[in-house]
Amino acid sequence: EDQVTQSPEALRLQEGESSSLNCSYTVSGLRGLFWYRQDPGKGPEFLFTLYSAGEEKEKERLKATLTKKESFLHITAPKPEDSATYLCAVRAGGYSTLTFGKGTMLLVSP
Amino acid sequence: EPEVTQTPSHQVTQMGQEVILRCVPISNHLYFYWYRQILGQKVEFLVSFYNNEISEKSEIFDDQFSVERPDGSNFTLKIRSTKLEDSAMYFCASSQIAGASGANVLTFGAGSRLTVL
Numbered sequence: 001e002d003q004v005t006q007s008p009e010a011l012r013l014q015e016g017e018s019s020s021l022n023c024s025y026t027v028s029g030l031r032g033l034f035w036y037r038q039d040p041g042k043g044p045e046f047l048f049t050l051y052s053a054g055e056e057k058e059k060e061r062l063k064a065t066l067t068k069k070e071s072f073l074h075i076t077a078p079k080p081e082d083s084a085t086y087l088c089a090v091r092a093g094g095y096s097t098l099t100f101g102k103g104t105m106l107l108v109s110p
Numbered sequence: 111e112p113e114v115t116q117t118p119s120h121q122v123t124q125m126g127q128e129v130i131l132r133c134v135p136i137s138n139h140l141y142f143y144w145y146r147q148i149l150g151q152k153v154e155f156l157v158s159f160y161n162n163e164i165s166e167k168s169e170i171f172d173d174q175f176s177v178e179r180p181d182g183s184n185f186t187l188k189i190r191s192t193k194l195e196d197s198a199m200y201f202c203a204s205s206q207i208a209g210a211s212g213a214n215v216l217t218f219g220a221g222s223r224l225t226v227l
Contacts, residue, residue, distance in 0.1 A: 034215070043114070043201050043218030044153065087153065096141075096214055097166055100153040 002027045002092050006101035013108050016077045021104045023088030024070040033071050034098065035064050036087040044087055047073075078108045112136040114219035116202050122225045123192055131187045131222045133202030142185045143203040143216060144177065146170070153201065159185065160208055192226045199223050 003026045013019055025033065032051055036044035048057045050066040057064050061082065063074040073086055085105045089098040115134040123129050135142050144156040158165040159177050176188045185204075189196055200223075203216040 032214075036218075041220070043203075043220050046215055046217065049213075049215060089153075091214070095166060096158055096208055097155040097168070098145075098153075098216065099155070102152050 002090060002099040004088055004090055004099055004101035006086075006088050006104050008104060009102065010105045011107070013075075013078055013106070015079055015108055015110050018074070018076045018078070020075070021073040021086055021106070022070060023073070023101055025088075025090050026069075027090050027092035027099075029093045031091045031093070033066055034089045034091070035062075035071070035073055036089065038085045038087055038103065040085075047086075075106070078106075080108045080110050082106065083108045112217075114202055114204055114217055116200075116219035116222050118222055119220070120223040120225070122227065125194060125226055126191050129189045129192055129196075129224060131189075131200050131202075131224070133185045133187075133219060134183050135185055135202065135204030136217060137183075139204035139206050139217070141165075141205045141208045141214075142177075142179070143205075144187045145201045145203060145218075146198040147201065147221075148195075148198045156187075156200075158208075165208070189224075192224075194226050197224055197226045 005024045007022045035047040038044045048064040053068045055066050061076050065072045085103040087103045089100040117132045142159045147153045155168050157167040157171045174190045199221040201221045202219045207214045
């Protein structure tokens with residue numbers, strides 16, 4: 001069974017204080033690892049797809065990296081508007097379904 | 111930017127009642143999904159739908175659930191006889207590309223919160 005574990009569950013940062021969120025996964029035949037952002041009361045909003053170990057993608061203050069066992073979402077000099085829950089999901093095998101982790105709730109204080 | 115639209119945003123119902131949640135996927139998307147998120151838990155897959163039939167479904171999607179695309183724009187999730195444990199946020203999603211490819215990126219709606227009393 002595919003498993004996705006995210007840590008920490010919650011993270012509180014000061015504005016400008018860089019940090020990383022972790023997503024570790026156990027799957028058979030990874031087809032893609034996805035990062036989504038979810039604001040309270042809203043649906044997940046797509047950020048990145050990573051396909052293979054060593055791949056990196058960037059968007060503004062966010063950078064996602066992938067190894068064979070985990071992915072990191074690095075947040076550089078965060079701002080209060082980066083506060084959200086960040087979800088990691090994997091697609092594996094021959095299925096189109098996404099298996100999500102529980103997410104990391106990020107709060108950035110001014 | 112195109113978006114997935116869901117109605118209602120919140121529905122309160124009595125246990126045993128039927129509920130229909132509605133979704134308007136992005137217009138050029140051909141693949142549709144329902145996920146749910148019980149408060150404090152993971153987002154969980156329910157069902158995927160393409161070409162007017164179910165492609166995949168999870169163990170959660172039992173005989174109490176059904177999906178339909180009644181016309182060219184709407185995609186619905188019906189729960190026949192709601193239970194307390196059906197209380198959750200239900201997300202509709204759509205995508206242009208199907209299948210196991212990493213290029214299959216889902217766009218989610220804002221969700222319909224279902225409260226079963």
